[in-house]
Amino acid sequence: MITSRLFRANHPSRIMIELSTPEGRQSGLLTDFVVMTDNLATITETEIDRVIGSLPTAGVDAALRHTLDI
Numbered sequence: 656m657i658t659s660r661l662f663r664a665n666h667p668s669r670i671m672i673e674l675s676t677p678e679g680r681q682s683g684l685l686t687d688f689v690v691m692t693d694n695l696a697t698i699t700e701t702e703i704d705r706v707i708g709s710l711p712t713a714g715v716d717a718a719l720r721h722t723l724d725i
Contacts, residue, residue: 656694659686668693668722670714683708692718 664671673679673687682688690710 656690656691658691661687661689663687663691666693668718670718678711684709688717690715692722
């Protein structure tokens with residue numbers, strides 16, 4: 656899950672991306688956001704209508720490792 660509610664960022668399973676950073680500019684999103692790896696969902700690829708951006712994997716990988724305890 657990705658949210659623009661920045662107050663949700665203060666947790667090791669979450670990563671905040673600000674548009675003022677290189678990662679934020681690269682994301683393609685329009686506002687600062689928080690990736691919440693502690694709220695995972697599985698969807699089929701056919702359910703994806705369009706791509707709105709991309710995420711840097713290093714920070715997301717670290718947050719996922721915390722969430723999954725690996």
